[in-house]
Amino acid sequence: MTAQPVEMELETPLTAEQVTALPLGGTVWLSGTIFGLRDATLRRMFDEGAPLPEPLAGYPCLHTAPNARKVDGRYEKICIGTTTSARMERFTRPLLRDAGARAIIGKGGLGDDSLAAMQEYGAVYLAIVGGAAALQTTQIVSIDAVYWEDLFPECLWRFTVKRLGPLIVGMDAHGGNLYAEVAAAAQARAAAAGV
């Protein structure tokens, strides 16, 4: 279908140069610090304007709400996976522009404004295999910080990950979008079949 498969190992934080060089369809394995957030976290950040408890600039953000247990004041991982990104579409632009995130890790892809924002601010969408949370939990080394616990499980989470993946570059920093390619082909096939 697309060109040769490309496999890359990356350490966070990521630079604009690193992410703009990522080819559409390439496979990435991420190590280092990443942040976890989703619906309620993003509403607090951008609708309520709550100040960021720590800077996210340069880091990937994972669309997630973990299963975790608090033991002696610290959160232990139970099962950490990924939620559908499309619900968070309107938050991509502020997340990249104001918070400086360099990558969004999620499933199912994002919309046109997110694609434009990724191009403007230098960021990519990394598609994780949705539902493969038991496996991904083994790639999460630790939960290092948890903010806004009142939103549990939709807190702001900071994780250390080791070779999180495989992650597929589903939307690149140049307007490339695998989801749109697949959807256009599906529509053409449906039309050709007369439905």
Add this chain to the structure above:
Amino acid sequence: MVEALARAAGEAYVRALKTLPRDVKDALRNARGRERNARAQSILDTICRNVEVAEETGNIICQDTGTPVYYLSLGEAFPLPPRRIEEAVRLGCADVTARYAIRPNAVHPFRRVNTGNNVGRGVPVIHFAFTAGDALELLVVPKGSGSENQSFLKMLVPAEGRAGIERFVLECVTRAGGMPCPPVVLGVGVGGTFDQCAGLAKRAASRPIGSACGDPDGRALEQKLLQAVNALGIGPMGLGGDTTALAVHVETADTHISQLPVAVNTQCWAARRAAVRVDRDGQATILS
């Protein structure tokens, strides 16, 4: 008796979260064998590996612990009345949520405040069917939101017929793309009233893979739609490939002369479910 039933209902929820039914595992493996797209093969490999890791580590398969949906088949001589059974199921869900630190998902629709225990107004969802005998059979389906959000209903007019039904289902699958975690099990309800049609679709999505619709017209539609859906090329996680659906299940009901409702309830690849039978003395037997 309430305690025994609560335990059986709660443990079935946990078992569903941890172990995929054999038919689903086989369908995933078979799909991997048939798949021709390299990226899709790699995604299916990751999915199959995940199912193994969950079993090896005793972890749950997916982080979305879902909305627990219970289908109860109540024998007429079972010693607890429906109201006490409902109480037991709610108790069981709250208990395992606390004990296993299962992610709580139930929030108030406006205030978005989490109940913290997967029990709330109308949660868990409990359906009753009534049967002969003195046992209670319980099927639990933890329904994840990624796929539930990609569910649709349309009141077609009778003149749209079979072609209209097929067109609507393909539109739904195309619109859903990678969002519901394909390869999916599509539950399609045809006929009935508005609410009944949605219920048929959900029941269809909860059927074992390999089972067939009891209505011959529904069965024919299952085969035709499976082929048509997989010809779209949406593929695992919406990133292209031959495997968009593992199965299409149709359930039908007679409808009004001026109606043709069709509903699609999408189930992700992690088509989790578990069943248990509780005898009149409270003895629980795992069915799946």
